[in-house]
Amino acid sequence: MRATILRPGGDVRVESVPDARVEQPRDAVVRVCHAAVCGSDLWRYRDRTPAGPIRPGHEFVGVVEALGPDATGLRVGQVVLAPFAWSDGACEHCLAGLPTSCPAGAVFGDNADGAQAEAVRVRYADANLVPLPMDRDDSRLPAVLTLADVMSTGHHAATCARVAPGATVAVIGDGAVGLCAAAAARRLGAAHVVVLSHHHARGELARRLGADTVVHERGPAAAERVRELTGGRGADAVLECVGTAGSWADALATVRDGGAIGYVGLPHGVALDPAAFFDRNLTLSGGIAPARRYIPHLLPELLSGSLDPSGVFDHRVGLADVADAYRAMHTRTAVKALITP
Amino acid sequence: MRATILRPGGDVRVESVPDARVEQPRDAVVRVCHAAVCGSDLWRYRDRTPAGPIRPGHEFVGVVEALGPDATGLRVGQVVLAPFAWSDGACEHCLAGLPTSCPAGAVFGDNADGAQAEAVRVRYADANLVPLPMDRDDSRLPAVLTLADVMSTGHHAATCARVAPGATVAVIGDGAVGLCAAAAARRLGAAHVVVLSHHHARGELARRLGADTVVHERGPAAAERVRELTGGRGADAVLECVGTAGSWADALATVRDGGAIGYVGLPHGVALDPAAFFDRNLTLSGGIAPARRYIPHLLPELLSGSLDPSGVFDHRVGLADVADAYRAMHTRTAVKALITP
Structure with a gap:
């Protein structure tokens, strides 16, 4: 064969x-x-x-x-x-x-x-x-x-991040998993789904699958935009669908205090210092779906x-x-x- | 004054x-x-x-x-x-x-x-x-x-780690927070509470406050002992009450796949690589109580x-x-x- x-x-x-x-x-x-x-x-x-x-x-x-x-x-x-x-x-x-x-x-x-x-x-x-x-x-x-x-993995990110009706959700990543994570968050009743995408052409697809808003900024500007969109708080749930040091930095900058990061991007070169988020009471939950x-x-x-x-x-x-x-x-x-x- | x-x-x-x-x-x-x-x-x-x-x-x-x-x-x-x-x-x-x-x-x-x-x-x-x-x-x-x-912090560790009736729980640390975490786990209905303690004299106090078992081994031997005590699986919930690189290593080695670490020890010099636990679907939840x-x-x-x-x-x-x-x-x-x- x-x-x-x-x-x-x-x-x-x-x-x-x-x-x-x-x-x-x-x-x-x-x-x-x-x-x-x-x-x-x-x-x-x-x-x-x-x-x-x-x-x-x-x-x-x-x-x-x-x-x-x-x-x-x-x-x-x-x-x-x-x-x-x-x-x-x-x-x-x-x-x-x-x-x-x-x-x-x-x-x-x-x-x-x-x-x-x-x-x-x-x-x-x-x-x-x-x-x-x-x-x-x-x-x-x-x-x-x-x-x-990809859909099961997006669903895993959303459930691990405890997406519930009314939640604000930020999705880090516009690959197939990120897009499916947006669909999963929508399906679980999220009130506002924001997808961080560096790729302008994917905005329409993200919206079709469940995103309310697509943010094209990078790094700190992206996190600032998510804060603007969530009344200054940050997102209740962040779905980390990339797995790089940069995407984790975006996730940590984007989640609200007391919020959860659902991590499903295969990690490459990420080092997390819990001292950096200890005062913020973050939950990290995820892994291979x-x-x-x-x-x-x-x-x-x-x-x-x-x-x-x-x-x-x-x-x-x-x-x-x-x-x-x-x-x-x-x-x-x-x-x-x-x-x- | x-x-x-x-x-x-x-x-x-x-x-x-x-x-x-x-x-x-x-x-x-x-x-x-x-x-x-x-x-x-x-x-x-x-x-x-x-x-x-x-x-x-x-x-x-x-x-x-x-x-x-x-x-x-x-x-x-x-x-x-x-x-x-x-x-x-x-x-x-x-x-x-x-x-x-x-x-x-x-x-x-x-x-x-x-x-x-x-x-x-x-x-x-x-x-x-x-x-x-x-x-x-x-x-x-x-x-x-x-x-x-300390009691509120121990309770935070236990609730963040989702301790529920029947759970097996490992507590990393025999300080006041660790001892209170054992009491919190007991209170929440844990079936088996194991406290990791390097300090022999604290065993009796740990038992009085809620521990079923006190493990005095260090490092990999301690984790191995917890696995023996939990039918080879590891603990459903691990309460990290120290905050050092060594205590986090013990926590990661002790928790079962799919389990949760409630982290309440103020972190000092800890670096976590999520690639090391991605395949194990771990949840880390905690922070300042x-x-x-x-x-x-x-x-x-x-x-x-x-x-x-x-x-x-x-x-x-x-x-x-x-x-x-x-x-x-x-x-x-x-x-x-x-x-x-």
């Missing part, structure tokens, strides 16, 4: 690899209908010295093609969604709703089984794959695909269309052109690329 | 200072019945280069001696308790229950009006002083005094005796001997000193 290979130096190619196959009793093989490129893939794309070639891709919807004998509750031909990380569904963490801490788990594509491919092997398929009541041509598939990662927990909760709204983040996909390519997708996202020409093998 | 003066180099003396007096319409003067030395005073005591002489002390119960015309709801002769920081009771933060963020507020003794003295000026007295239904000789006064800071909010909530239990943290006062001195109190706490001979002018 064909699959994407990412090598040191941003070298992305589609190559022939051994077919995905059932290797363990709980495995499934899923033929990919749609996959995506994630902002976190770009960290590796830009990295000049990754450990070696990887098989990227952790977002996909597809059709079950083969099942191991213990992959129960599924049938061949079913359209399914997977969370970006698999887990065994049986450990204490899985049972507690934190599948991302499952010792048997991993992110698709981190070591193997990347989804930017024609097919993907899914471990513990019975615990991870969520059957979808639709066929492979359903126009809602891209919207549903956002639950694999337990998407498998959120999918059943959010799926009905994606199916009904009351929640539709599919607008984050503003670039569509065939598998053969996946390198274009990386380039477009790297240069910020595209928010997020949808791959249709 | 006589008051404590703290000068650079740990020089503590009691000297004559101008009498405390009503200077603003909302002021009161309170004659001190009991004051205390706080762990945070020791940071300044040990500091070789503080800004200059200060008048320390932010914990006191006393008797109202004089009132300004706008210090309503109080009467001369009343026994009262103050929180460690005053606030104006009228700003947005005060009304939202976060008086420590009041722009007009400050900690007693930080710049003026220290309570390790015969009397203290209280600003915005109507908003800060809590009348107590007792006379000045009541034996419950030391217990009630803990609400000024809004004691004025907690006092009315907890006071009935102190009055009834169902909550009694007075055991933290294991050293009692007259005002003239306040230097002894600092020395005893600095050398960890005493947990906390009670001063009776």
